Amino acid sequence: MRRLYGAHPLHLLSLLGCFALAGYAALQASSDPKALRIALWFLGALIAHDLVLFPLYALSDRLVGGLLPRRRHHGRLVALPGTVNFVRVPALLSGLLLLVFFPVVLRRSEPAYGAASGLDQSPYLGRWLLITGVLFLGSAVLYALRVRRTREPAHTD
Amino acid sequence: MTEVRDDGETTGPDYGFPAPVFRLLEEKGRPPGPLFNPRLWKSPIRGPWLTSVFAAVLLVGLPILIVTGLLSYLAYQPQFPGNAFPGDVHGLRLPYFTWPTNPSWLYRLNQGLHVGLGLALIPIVLAKLWSVIPKLFAWPPARSAAQLLERASLALLVGSILFELATGVLNIQYDYVFGFDFYTAHYYGAWVFLAAFVTHVALKLPVMVRSLRSRRLRDELRTPLAATVPEPLDEHGLVAIDPDDPTISRRGALAVVGGASLLITAVTLGETVGWRPSALLSARGQDYGDDPTDFQVNRTARTAGIPKDVSGWTLTVVGASTVTLTRDELLAMPQHTAELPIACVEGWSTVQTWTGVRLRDLVRLAGVERPESGVVTSLEKRGAFARAVLNRKQLVEPDALLALTVNGVDLSPDHGYPARIIVPAAPGVHNTKWVERIELRA
Numbered sequence A: 001m002r003r004l005y006g007a008h009p010l011h012l013l014s015l016l017g018c019f020a021l022a023g024y025a026a027l028q029a030s031s032d033p034k035a036l037r038i039a040l041w042f043l044g045a046l047i048a049h050d051l052v053l054f055p056l057y058a059l060s061d062r063l064v065g066g067l068l069p070r071r072r073h074h075g076r077l078v079a080l081p082g083t084v085n086f087v088r089v090p091a092l093l094s095g096l097l098l099l100v101f102f103p104v105v106l107r108r109s110e111p112a113y114g115a116a117s118g119l120d121q122s123p124y125l126g127r128w129l130l131i132t133g134v135l136f137l138g139s140a141v142l143y144a145l146r147v148r149r150t151r152e153p154a155h156t157d
Numbered sequence B: 001m002t003e004v005r006d007d008g009e010t011t012g013p014d015y016g017f018p019a020p021v022f023r024l025l026e027e028k029g030r031p032p033g034p035l036f037n038p039r040l041w042k043s044p045i046r047g048p049w050l051t052s053v054f055a056a057v058l059l060v061g062l063p064i065l066i067v068t069g070l071l072s073y074l075a076y077q078p079q080f081p082g083n084a085f086p087g088d089v090h091g092l093r094l095p096y097f098t099w100p101t102n103p104s105w106l107y108r109l110n111q112g113l114h115v116g117l118g119l120a121l122i123p124i125v126l127a128k129l130w131s132v133i134p135k136l137f138a139w140p141p142a143r144s145a146a147q148l149l150e151r152a153s154l155a156l157l158v159g160s161i162l163f164e165l166a167t168g169v170l171n172i173q174y175d176y177v178f179g180f181d182f183y184t185a186h187y188y189g190a191w192v193f194l195a196a197f198v199t200h201v202a203l204k205l206p207v208m209v210r211s212l213r214s215r216r217l218r219d220e221l222r223t224p225l226a227a228t229v230p231e232p233l234d235e236h237g238l239v240a241i242d243p244d245d246p247t248i249s250r251r252g253a254l255a256v257v258g259g260a261s262l263l264i265t266a267v268t269l270g271e272t273v274g275w276r277p278s279a280l281l282s283a284r285g286q287d288y289g290d291d292p293t294d295f296q297v298n299r300t301a302r303t304a305g306i307p308k309d310v311s312g313w314t315l316t317v318v319g320a321s322t323v324t325l326t327r328d329e330l331l332a333m334p335q336h337t338a339e340l341p342i343a344c345v346e347g348w349s350t351v352q353t354w355t356g357v358r359l360r361d362l363v364r365l366a367g368v369e370r371p372e373s374g375v376v377t378s379l380e381k382r383g384a385f386a387r388a389v390l391n392r393k394q395l396v397e398p399d400a401l402l403a404l405t406v407n408g409v410d411l412s413p414d415h416g417y418p419a420r421i422i423v424p425a426a427p428g429v430h431n432t433k434w435v436e437r438i439e440l441r442a
Helices: A009-029 A035-067 A085-105 A110-117 A123-151 B019-028 B048-075 B106-136 B145-171 B182-213 B250-266 B327-332 B359-365 B392-396
Strands: A070-073 A076-079 B314-318 B322-326 B336-343 B349-358 B373-378 B387-391 B401-406 B420-422 B435-441
Touching: A009 A035, A009 B145, A009 B182, A035 A085, A035 B106, A035 B145, A035 B182, A085 A123, A085 B106, A085 B145, A085 B250, B048 B106, B048 B182, B048 B250, B106 B145, B106 B250, B106 B336, B106 B349, B145 B182, B314 B359, B322 B327, B327 B401, B336 B401, B336 B420, B349 B359, B359 B392, B359 B401, B359 B435, B373 B392, B387 B392
Parallel strands: B314 B435
Antiparallel strands: A070 A076, B314 B322, B336 B349, B349 B401, B373 B387, B373 B435, B401 B420
């Protein structure tokens, strides 16, 4: 069994259990008039993360890393260790907030939102920009402090 | 080549049955391009220990999401047709029970946890996926049927968690771009996730525990960037063969992911705990003003198509006898005041002081001794919650009201004037507004 299958029989049993339960849930959902749309969104969620979001942020990160000023260290051109984080961290946090809250930030759902709450979504873009500004400013201040510290030879880490 | 299995044993043959097919796949099947070259992965901090830290956090958080989600479905009291969506879930039906009315913050806590935790776990889920992404592009994708099946279950796991997070995030912000019924999709999606999650934990728990033990958290938290080195090469293929110089320490990465989680919580928590100015980015973080009726509205009177003039309004209560009451007659009955929350499935809540007639007084007035359920209908003609069924506890609970005033003034049209239901611990939408009729069943 192990030789043919490649793992302990319990491995097979637990996976069959998983597929049976997931299959039953899919079968129940299949009676919904929009079942095909649900299935496409399920597949889309996988693709959107693995083949769009991940490559996008990984490449952006490398791009930002490549743009940093470099200096010679043991014969190699390197950026000051950790410098990239002063751009990476605020960009990541701001991007994450946009990823999660884009419906209100970009006022995408105003009609339904208005019908429910009686309000509009005008405040959110400003709030997101404000948070983004605070994140980058905070990072800039920390960076300035670090530059000052590394220039003063009296202070060592 | 001998493969080291998860439990540390080495398996004899390299390939499962049929070996020639798996061998051919490995040797000849690799797609061209850099994507399936393990040297593509450069992060010096990726490794089983870091993955396991994220996994451990999710192992605590995700079961809470599952339980609160299923409880929320049961709080809608699906034993009464038309009360919960999806209505009939056949074999995925949990045992029904009469949802309690005590403590009054029960549903508020449940949904605050479900939505708040779901949002806070987004960075952890993304970090976990980042940490294992080299495995998605590992070649060969499988050397045996066992690995092939496990990969299929991982597709279900990742697909379902992302599906659940995406539909949840869109729904709490009223972005119905998905075009299907949210409740139905989120409920069945949760069962797919439950199946894949339990299986994944069963198969991977030993690896997680072993990996967590491979390094000490306390030491990692003391290791600065300058002293950060990759984890030793592992049998899972997570550690980079050809890593870059580190640009962030492991403790730094953990701080960023944890910080992202806290940031999301910080800009949303106010909608649940009642400090709205801090809920900068939550859809229900806006203030309505300072008047007694200026608090969160879930459906405006205009949207619900409630006529402007409701002066001829009467309430009909059907029981052993049928009683019809005008608003003045209701106001002349004994009034009871209670401080109760409206808690929405979307995670937001608002606590107000409601005054009106106790539902149990109306039940008695209609000559019913022991009500089993009560169907409440609204003046609203369309809308999924124009009708809701209350259970027996909700009908006799001393704090369950047909509210006529809130915070000392008449209800506003948007809050359900002439009269609305307010029941402790019930999902928000079951607090029917613009009540027209209550039909009791003994």
